Amino acid sequence: MNGDKLKIALYWGAACGGCDVAVLDTDEFVLELAAEADILFWPIAVDGKYEDIRALPDGALDATLFSGAVRNAENEDVAHLLREKSQVLIALGSCSAFGGIPGLANAVTREEILERVYLDNPSIELGNRTVPRTRVPVNGTELELPAFYPRVWRLSDVVDVDYLVPGCPPAPERVQEVLAALVSGTLPPRGAVVGAAEKALCEECRRRKADKRVARFVRPWEIVPDPESCLLEQGLPCAGPATRGGCGARCPDINQACRGCYGPPPGVQDQGATLVGAWASVIEAKTVEEAETAFAGLPDVLGIAHRFTLPASLLQRSCR
Numbered sequence: 001m002n003g004d005k006l007k008i009a010l011y012w013g014a015a016c017g018g019c020d021v022a023v024l025d026t027d028e029f030v031l032e033l034a035a036e037a038d039i040l041f042w043p044i045a046v047d048g049k050y051e052d053i054r055a056l057p058d059g060a061l062d063a064t065l066f067s068g069a070v071r072n073a074e075n076e077d078v079a080h081l082l083r084e085k086s087q088v089l090i091a092l093g094s095c096s097a098f099g100g101i102p103g104l105a106n107a108v109t110r111e112e113i114l115e116r117v118y119l120d121n122p123s124i125e126l127g128n129r130t131v132p133r134t135r136v137p138v139n140g141t142e143l144e145l146p147a148f149y150p151r152v153w154r155l156s157d158v159v160d161v162d163y164l165v166p167g168c169p170p171a172p173e174r175v176q177e178v179l180a181a182l183v184s185g186t187l188p189p190r191g192a193v194v195g196a197a198e199k200a201l202c203e204e205c206r207r208r209k210a211d212k213r214v215a216r217f218v219r220p221w222e223i224v225p226d227p228e229s230c231l232l233e234q235g236l237p238c239a240g241p242a243t244r245g246g247c248g249a250r251c252p253d254i255n256q257a258c259r260g261c262y263g264p265p266p267g268v269q270d271q272g273a274t275l276v277g278a279w280a281s282v283i284e285a286k287t288v289e290e291a292e293t294a295f296a297g298l299p300d301v302l303g304i305a306h307r308f309t310l311p312a313s314l315l316q317r318s319c320r
């Protein structure tokens with residue numbers, strides 16, 4: 001191994017693997033990266049053991065990209081381990097940065113999840129009452145499973161994080177920019193959101209805005225949207241007004257409303273609350289009843305508005 005090469009790691013906590021695929025989707029740049037950096041640990045792509053990382057001196061890794069949220073004790077233990085061993089820790093993707101899709105589980109309790117998945121589910125064997133436990137005796141030994149936490153946390157809730165790379169997943173071009181900046185030593189000061197824009201998505205969206213009002217929100221399958229006009233002004237709950245730009249407005253470009261995966265733009269503390277305000281501003285309701293009718297088109301306001309950021313919101317989790 002060339003001693004001058006960077007040493008990096010990639011890890012996934014509560015994640016789908018899409019962020020790792022975004023790294024691979026940088027195509028031949030991955031080979032350029034391999035020429036500049038040794039990847040010492042990347043469970044989805046490279047063999048490696050936790051023991052290998054534990055054996056490293058503190059700070060031995062130049063950088064770790066951590067995708068996924070923190071849902072269980074293993075996710076948190078590895079977050080602490082990689083923080084100790086890494087000079088730079090990057091939260092890669094919206095699960096890691098904000099809680100992401102796994103963070104929607106904060107809308108229900110741990111007990112409700114276990115009940116639904118293991119006890120009250122049409123696909124389980126009739127009469128089976130097996131629920132995971134942290135310690136299980138098997139053939140004279142004891143197997144251990146990581147504790148399933150009562151809620152989902154962001155990476156920055158459990159360790160100090162140096163940079164956030166938002167997106168679900170982050171656009172591969174943005175991932176490439178961040179990795180290239182890491183290799184060239186040109187990352188901005190710690191604490192920055194990187195691989196994204198400093199403005200809301202509406203400012204980079206090419207659709208025409210006409211200050212139009214809507215009587216009712218609609219689901220995507222209810223209309224065929226006009227390809228030129230603002231989707232929000234056609235009744236689709238587009239998250240552009242309260243979402244950080246940088247993806248290139250790809251979803252609006254293909255007639256899909258922005259889902260909000262880049263998280264809040266600068267100056268917005270709670271993406272979901274700000275979105276509900278933005279959506280309320282386009283309805284033409286004059287009475288509470290008309291407003292209720294308008295929002296009746298959104299069957300799950302909490303889930304749609306906080307789709308990627310519930311653990312990072314002022315709510316943090318539902319009050320159950």
Ligand code: SF4
Pocket residue numbers: 014015016017018019020067068092093094095096100101102167168169170
């Ligand atoms: S941010 Fe999206 S793509 Fe990345 S791990 Fe989470 S769900 Fe998957």
Ligand code: SF4
Pocket residue numbers: 201202203205206207209229230231232233238239240241252257258
């Ligand atoms: S609300 Fe959506 S469609 Fe309208 S301008 Fe913003 S990003 Fe584009």
